[in-house]
Amino acid sequence: xxxxxxxxxxxxxxxxxxxxxxxxxxxxxxxxxxxxxxxxxxxxxxxxxxxxxxxxxxxxxxxxxxxxxxxxxxxxxxxxxxxxxxxxxxxxxxxxxxxxxxxxxxxxxxxxxxxxxxxxxxxxxxxxxxxxxxxxxxxxxxxxxxxxxxxxxxxxxxxxxxxxxxxxxxxxxxxxxxxxxxxxxxxxxxxxxxxxxxxxxxxxxxxxxxxxxxxxxxxxxxxxxxxxxxxxxxxxxxxxxxxxxxxxxxxxxxxxxxxxxxxxxxxxxxxxxxxxxxxxxxxxxxxxxxxxxxxxxxxxxxxxxxxxxxxxxxxxxxxxxxxxx
Numbered sequence: 190x191x192x193x194x195x196x197x198x199x200x201x202x203x204x205x206x207x208x209x210x211x212x213x214x215x216x217x218x219x220x221x222x223x224x225x226x227x228x229x230x231x232x233x234x235x236x237x238x239x240x241x242x243x244x245x246x247x248x249x250x251x252x253x254x255x256x257x258x259x260x261x262x263x264x265x266x267x268x269x270x271x272x273x274x275x276x277x278x279x280x281x282x283x284x285x286x287x288x289x290x291x292x293x294x295x296x297x298x299x300x301x302x303x304x305x306x307x308x309x310x311x312x313x314x315x316x317x318x319x320x321x322x323x324x325x326x327x328x329x330x331x332x333x334x335x336x337x338x339x340x341x342x343x344x345x346x347x348x349x350x351x352x353x354x355x356x357x358x359x360x361x362x363x364x365x366x367x368x369x370x371x372x373x374x375x376x377x378x379x380x381x382x383x384x385x386x387x388x389x390x391x392x393x394x395x396x397x398x399x400x401x402x403x404x405x406x407x408x409x410x411x412x413x414x415x416x417x418x419x420x421x422x423x424x425x426x427x428x429x430x431x432x433x434x435x436x437x438x439x440x441x442x443x444x445x446x447x448x449x450x451x452x453x454x455x456x457x458x459x460x461x462x463x464x465x466x467x468x469x470x471x472x473x474x475x476x477x478x479x480x481x482x483x484x485x486x487x488x489x490x491x492x493x494x495x496x497x498x499x500x501x502x503x504x505x506x507x508x509x510x511x512x513x514x
Contacts, residue, residue: 226403229443230396233330237322239392241285246384268350270357271311272365274302278315283346286319287469288395291477291491298484306360308486313494314353316477318345318466327462331450337459340509344463348501352494359490395476402441402472428452431461442470460506467502468495 262273269275274297282290294315298308320342328338409415415436422432430452438445442465449462469477474495478488 222404222407223400225407226400226444227396229403229447230399233326233443233447234322234395234399235392237319237326238286238395239388241319241321242289242388242391243384245281245285245289246387247380266365268357269310269314269353270361270365271307272303275307275311275315275365278311279349282315282317283349284319286317286322287473288316288476288480289391290315290317292480295480295484295486298486304363304365305485306363307365308484309490310353310356310359312477312481312486312491313356313359313498314349316469316473316491316495316498317349318469323466327446327466331446332454332458332462337462340459340513341463341466341506344459344502344506344509345466347505348463348467348498351501351505352498355497356494398472398476399441399443402470403444406437406440406444426457431457434461434465438465438468438470440470441472442466442468443472445470456510457507459510460503463502463506464499468499 259273259276261276261279265271265273265275265279278290278293278297281293291312294303294308294312297303297311298305303311323342323345324335324338327341329335332338406415418436419429419432422435423429426432426435430448434445434449434452437448445465446462449458449465452458474492478491481491482488
């Protein structure tokens with residue numbers, strides 16, 4: 190039997206990439222979009238992500254975080270139906286943000302420290318933005334309010350806990366793994382160099398994906414492909430910038446948040462910003478799934494977790510807005 194040269198998915202991807210390349214070549218000068226994407230990454234994401242990536246790499250190599258997470262075992266088993274090792278992934282995710290949580294879960298699964306069901310539960314709540322991104326980049330830089338960033342982080346943290354609790358019922362009868370070892374530990378003769386190298390590579394990959402999705406959204410906007418969705422949401426939100434941020438948030442949350450910050454702020458600003466951060470957009474999902482697929486963690490369940498996270502973030506953000514504003 191002759192094997193097909195291309196599957197249906199591969200053929201569609203091939204057509205899309207050819208069409209996208211032609212658009213970039215003859216459809217207009219989109220090099221400015223690439224530059225803007227790099228600027229956005231360098232101004233907002235790089236300073237908020239790189240220090241935490243570096244710190245996380247050092248903590249991982251020293252196994253300090255792994256030892257601390259062992260103490261969290263009683264809490265994680267009751268709250269998330271996961272072993273104490275999931276505390277390690279949660280700490281990494283909360284410190285470093287996307288996509289380090291997913292990478293850590295994947296590594297733990299491949300090392301046999303998480304069961305199949307447990308890895309799905311763990312991936313659901315170990316997928317968060319970093320506090321420096323939420324408080325520093327989004328709050329202080331985009332919205333010119335550190336208080337806004339702090340509230341955003343609070344909403345984000347509570348939502349992660351609730352999503353983890355919801356997914357604790359996934360295959361609840363499947364008990365978590367009892368093993369606990371110091372993961373990701375490796376001897377290094379040059380700890381600072383190795384940690385910096387890991388951080389640089391990770392932040393460059395994130396920047397590359399952000400830029401690609403930035404250019405993609407610019408092409409879609411230029412050819413008015415997203416216009417019907419933006420116009421439809423504008424009739425509901427009564428503000429084109431808010432509608433634009435919601436549509437852009439499907440692809441990349443950083444640009445969506447920038448668009449939202451340019452809209453007049455009102456009671457829905459915090460809930461929408463929280464929902465955008467909770468979902469992460471296609472860029473974050475692609476980054477995370479690229480790690481999770483290596484450990485054969487189901488992509489559909491992870492995307493479902495991100496959608497649930499967006500909804501919970503919105504609801505909690507709305508409650509806080511009603512109380513504070």
